Amino acid sequence: MGFAGADDLDGDRVAERLAADPTDLPPAAARSVATTLLADGAFSEPYCEWMPLWYELGLLAPVRYGEWRLRRVAREVAGAAGVTASAPRFSRPRDVVVDGRPALAGVSGFRERFLAAAALLHLEWFVHAAAADGIAVPTDLVDRTREESLSYYAGDRDGLSPPVRRFQALLFADDAWVARVDSAYGLDSRLFGLWERLLRNERRRLARD
Numbered sequence: 001m002g003f004a005g006a007d008d009l010d011g012d013r014v015a016e017r018l019a020a021d022p023t024d025l026p027p028a029a030a031r032s033v034a035t036t037l038l039a040d041g042a043f044s045e046p047y048c049e050w051m052p053l054w055y056e057l058g059l060l061a062p063v064r065y066g067e068w069r070l071r072r073v074a075r076e077v078a079g080a081a082g083v084t085a086s087a088p089r090f091s092r093p094r095d096v097v098v099d100g101r102p103a104l105a106g107v108s109g110f111r112e113r114f115l116a117a118a119a120l121l122h123l124e125w126f127v128h129a130a131a132a133d134g135i136a137v138p139t140d141l142v143d144r145t146r147e148e149s150l151s152y153y154a155g156d157r158d159g160l161s162p163p164v165r166r167f168q169a170l171l172f173a174d175d176a177w178v179a180r181v182d183s184a185y186g187l188d189s190r191l192f193g194l195w196e197r198l199l200r201n202e203r204r205r206l207a208r209d
Contacts, residue, residue: 001167004136022073023080028134030081034074035132038087039125041070046090050103050117052110088128090121099155107154114198116153120146122171141167159209169206175199 014029025033044063048056078085096103107113123145130137141163148164151157160168175196182192 001170003130003138005134009133009135018077022077025077025081027081027083030077031083031085032129032133034078034083034085035087036129037070037074037077038085039128041067041074042087042090043121043125046092047117047121049092049094050121051113055110085132088124090124096120096150098150099157101155103150103154106156111198112153114195115202116150118172118174118199118202119149119153119168122174123149123168126171160206165206165209169203172199172203172206175203 009032014025014032017025017029018033022033044066045060048059048063074085093103098106103116104113107116123142127137127142144161145164145167148157148160149168152160159165178192178196178199181187182189182196
């Protein structure tokens with residue numbers, strides 16, 4: 001998207017230093033890593049609230065354990081570098097009104113709920129993480145993306161404007177991250193496979209439209 005400050009981030013170098021010694025990162029890198037870990041940890045429980053009840057109940061325990069682990073590592077990374085980091089507050093369905101109705105009133109089915117949650121929460125995750133990296137994401141684009149995406153995925157809107165569609169296509173690129181996690185830990189998870197397919201298919205559709 002050409003956001004100011006994005007070219008200054010050397011993610012590969014940060015990843016190398018993190019793998020070598022997570023307690024020996026320079027302050028800027030430590031803040032970036034700790035913020036990302038906290039955002040990852042805080043992401044899943046609100047996401048589950050957008051999903052069917054059986055899904056939420058089935059994942060609640062592992063999600064909370066995962067958040068506890070990520071918070072612990074984030075504290076270690078931030079503490080070693082003497083920096084502070086925070087987690088975003090992700091939107092939950094009870095907080096959101098779409099086209100004058102409760103957020104989930106116009107959404108039915110697993111796929112539809114999954115995509116609505118992804119469109120909103122990935123945006124919130126990215127904006128929070130980008131701020132920690134010094135990346136300037138235009139406020140007007142964030143506001144427009146939130147409004148259009150909610151109305152499109154959980155309301156009555158027929159399509160997305162070109163800049164919002166492009167932004168969302170990039171945000172849906174989490175399919176690559178899901179695939180890497182599944183492979184790195186040898187999970188061979190059917191659930192991860194489902195997440196990957198849904199994200200990949202939507203990313204490709206948005207890029208094609």
